[in-house]
Amino acid sequence: MSAPTLLADLHTAHDWLAERGILPPEQRSETLPTPYVRFPDGRSVVSFCSNNYLGLNHRTEVKAAAVAALREHSHATSESRRLGGNLALLERLESDLAAFKNRPACMITATGLLANIAAVHGVLDASGLASRWHGSPRAAGIPAVIYDEHSHRSIRMGARQSSAERVRFRHNDADHLDRLLAARSGRPLLVVTEGVFSMDGDLADLPPLLDVCEGHGAALLLDDAHGTGVYGTDGAGTPSHLGVAGRVPLQVATLSKALGGMGGAVLGDERVIAMLRTFSSGYRFTSSLPPEQAAAAIAALIIVQTEPELRDTLWGNIRHFRAGLSHMGLHPMGDGPIVPLRLGTSQLAAKAEAMLIDAGYWCVAVAPPAVPPDSCRIRITVSAMHTKDHVDGLLNAISEVTAAIPELRRMNQ
Numbered sequence: 001m002s003a004p005t006l007l008a009d010l011h012t013a014h015d016w017l018a019e020r021g022i023l024p025p026e027q028r029s030e031t032l033p034t035p036y037v038r039f040p041d042g043r044s045v046v047s048f049c050s051n052n053y054l055g056l057n058h059r060t061e062v063k064a065a066a067v068a069a070l071r072e073h074s075h076a077t078s079e080s081r082r083l084g085g086n087l088a089l090l091e092r093l094e095s096d097l098a099a100f101k102n103r104p105a106c107m108i109t110a111t112g113l114l115a116n117i118a119a120v121h122g123v124l125d126a127s128g129l130a131s132r133w134h135g136s137p138r139a140a141g142i143p144a145v146i147y148d149e150h151s152h153r154s155i156r157m158g159a160r161q162s163s164a165e166r167v168r169f170r171h172n173d174a175d176h177l178d179r180l181l182a183a184r185s186g187r188p189l190l191v192v193t194e195g196v197f198s199m200d201g202d203l204a205d206l207p208p209l210l211d212v213c214e215g216h217g218a219a220l221l222l223d224d225a226h227g228t229g230v231y232g233t234d235g236a237g238t239p240s241h242l243g244v245a246g247r248v249p250l251q252v253a254t255l256s257k258a259l260g261g262m263g264g265a266v267l268g269d270e271r272v273i274a275m276l277r278t279f280s281s282g283y284r285f286t287s288s289l290p291p292e293q294a295a296a297a298i299a300a301l302i303i304v305q306t307e308p309e310l311r312d313t314l315w316g317n318i319r320h321f322r323a324g325l326s327h328m329g330l331h332p333m334g335d336g337p338i339v340p341l342r343l344g345t346s347q348l349a350a351k352a353e354a355m356l357i358d359a360g361y362w363c364v365a366v367a368p369p370a371v372p373p374d375s376c377r378i379r380i381t382v383s384a385m386h387t388k389d390h391v392d393g394l395l396n397a398i399s400e401v402t403a404a405i406p407e408l409r410r411m412n413q
């Protein structure tokens, strides 16, 4: 019997991509980065592809907290928060995160992707849903969401799930945002951007973006997945780093990057968060964060707040790495731990990844749909787990790849 048409189409697309080397299997590792990882063939390489910027998932206190919660509560709540899954530990994590981010209230979700979906669609749709289900006063006007064109897929998913008009503004372009908001004056408006862009590593230009939002009465939602724990002397993220902490009304954070765990968080005022808990599907219709993850995040947050020297180590490594690249004539975007080295095609990015693995360094290749087809790259992430020797070793390896693949120099000058 032949495959149904839809699946046959997938088979055709699969074979076309596979023939061109565009569907490489995911590299398997037997261990998690310490920063060393062991591959199945026994090779040990230094990983430069973890978002675990502070190495917190290897800290004894964090693991001990997770194990204790696992022993006490088991490994999952098996329910959503409202239907029995509201373990006290989860509320404790929410109040710790709210205090850390200096926001009135916090709502955690099972992943960061869900936090963005819950935040974006919830903020846009909750009052309409309240009106439909409970007869509360109808909000005036159809909402619009205007997001940076480089926004993470989960932000777009939240926008798409909502009933709002969806518009993109040019990357970090406050003037373009200003015009788009002016054209929608008087409507409920949400603007979304990222603190640190996940693929390019550059920062949102928050002060002018906030000026424009405030001028038009638009709410700004900042996805600070990669800023949390990394930026700001207190580690509270990009708003703190850029001196605008009190001006960002809505934030998303992930527990999966600098906090070294799993899960997401939405931060805002109490009434907004209460509405999201009731009407956001990314929160309401899925099981809650597992107890051991909540306990690990609570322990990790303490370290983030009490050991600023970890951030000093991270930033020392970042500066050393970026200075070494610059010395070689390579000037990747951003100023932080996410360092993109563009190569163009996915085949060249895969070739660079393979060469670096052979040299003992794992820097993962990124291809569409994560980045545009002509902008495939290796995405390097520096962490506090690395030493200067690791960084120097990677710089040497990159210099060899640069000699073998001229596009690397051409695209990163």
Ligand SMILES: Cc1ncc(COP(=O)(O)O)c(C=O)c1O
Pocket (backbone or CB within 6 Å): 111, 112, 113, 114, 116, 152, 154, 194, 196, 197, 198, 223, 225, 226, 254, 255, 256, 262, 263, 264
């Ligand atoms: C900017 C950004 N937001 C959200 C997410 C989703 O986070 P998580 O991996 O915790 O689901 C990611 C991770 O890929 C991200 O890079």
